[in-house]
Amino acid sequence: MKLRNEFAVEAPLERTFQTLLDVPRVARALPGATIDSAGDAGAWRGAMKVKLGPITAEYAGTARVLDVDEDEHVAGYRLEGRERRGQGTAAATIRTRLRPHGAGTFVVVETDLQVTGRQAQLGRNLMEDVAGAMLGEFAGRLERELRGDAAPAGPQDGEVLDVGGAVRGPLLERAGLVLAGLALGLLLGRVAWRR
């Protein structure tokens, strides 16, 4: 399925772009995500813990930057993962496109997501709404990361992406985060969407 999300950060374009190319830094800004180690050349191995109500799921896999267009400020990523306990899998090709937005940066994220597995199926609409709601968390953390705040913006051991908590949270207005959308997609095991 194809997801599209967007958000703005109050940080200059170049610095935002460079930060988004740094996979470990991006993972630090995403609750529930951890980077375990470098994979083979250019790839990172990591995990994602997600929680929705009583359901928890953990995915392990790899993430890599596919390609970078420095002229257009576009980057492509490839993520793939598999449930630690279970048969669900997920793969995503993600494209981020940046443009200046006042003194800050506007980020559009396009995700092409394929998922298999037998998790509970919730509607695409719900997935999109929650993906939208998650952006606040990521964008806020990313902004702090970009400002170089001392407080660790990233996950501590045992932290999970608490989807329910985020939906209930005050940051519902900001546009969706594709990585959260991916996490939700992984959790829900939504099979590939007929386009």
Added chain:
Amino acid sequence: MRISVEVNGERHEAEVEPRTLLSDFLRHDLGLTGTHVGCEHGVCGACTVQVDGEPVRACLMFAVQADGRAVRTVEALAVDEQTLHPLQRAFHAEHALQCGFCTAGFLMSLEPFVRDRPDASEEEIREALAGNLCRCTGYEPIVAAVRRAAAELQGGAG
């Protein structure tokens, strides 16, 4: 050399010569004989496994290169003896295997393919199969099995 490899979700520590092929390590050191060895030069596809999610020729990788990586073999496909993977069920239903020698390689190549390209055309399926050789079936039932598995995975039965 000491290596630590995650295979089908389990971590294995072993001492291997650098020249030990991944295919031989899986079969002889770990006893996972589902992965078969055909040509040992990357053409037949019988040895295909997944390393960090990508289908690769196990005969063209050294075990030492898998240190710190996650390898997945055909043994991981079925949830348990009673519950086969949709691809396995489809192969069974469509008679897509006879001697079965090539089958593991096909399954490991096709698992990411049916996930990423559930709407693939017949031509695209045949192109995706080109990296695995079968001497028994003539490929028709394999193509049918791919279609069947893709439809089942899309339908959400998982």
Added chain:
Amino acid sequence: MKPAPFDYEAPRTLHRALELLDDDAKALAGGQSLVPVMNFRLARPARLVDLNRVGELAYLRRRRGRLHIGAMTRQATLERSEVVARAWPLLRQAVGHVGHPQIRARGTVGGSCAHADPTAELPVALTALDARFHVRSRAGRRTLRAEEFFVTHLTTALAADELLVEVEVPPLPEGARSAFVEHARTHGDFALAGAAVVVAPAGTPSAIALLGAAATPLRAREAEAALGAGAAAADVARLAGDLVADEYRRALTTALVRRALREAGAR
């Protein structure tokens, strides 16, 4: 068959990798060409320098209109890249013909170039695109054109202590169209003949690079000039085919060049 014994190093930096290269060592990239010959014991390097953990060699980026391909970029990455699909479609077409998906998952751009098989697709496409090959050693660095880099069968200008680190590709001329065609007996088999063509609008140079016509990728200069002068595709193709000695391959090459030219919009 199994390979002969060898020492194995897996450096994490380019600097360390360069330190390890000498006359007895061989660099290991994707392994899709090297490991088969080692399995057959046709090659017996005393030491293998595995580049698969040198993260700084894996990148694919467009900067100021030029494409910078780190040598350890996987062929599958080239295939999936939107940057490449948009601005260098010839590369995407060529890489789709490389082996099979399982080969492309491990095989690298740098490895394919350093292996220098004259029937390999990427060297031919990169030759048509006037790519530059950046080489490093402990002693320094140099940059080679395709004609300088590819020397003969399975031989490049790389010295034993040198590594190809990047392939750099200039932008295509505005309005240029390209096509890659090849013919192999079976899918994924080594191609018998092929061509990478870039048909550029009048006034800018076109390119025709031939696969399997010689011991290296071969630019058909006379055919390119004829194309630029407005000759018909059939005549241009015949000029290109004339470069091939063997009768069958000449006919095959001529037909493939004509097909590629048509696909790229030449009449």
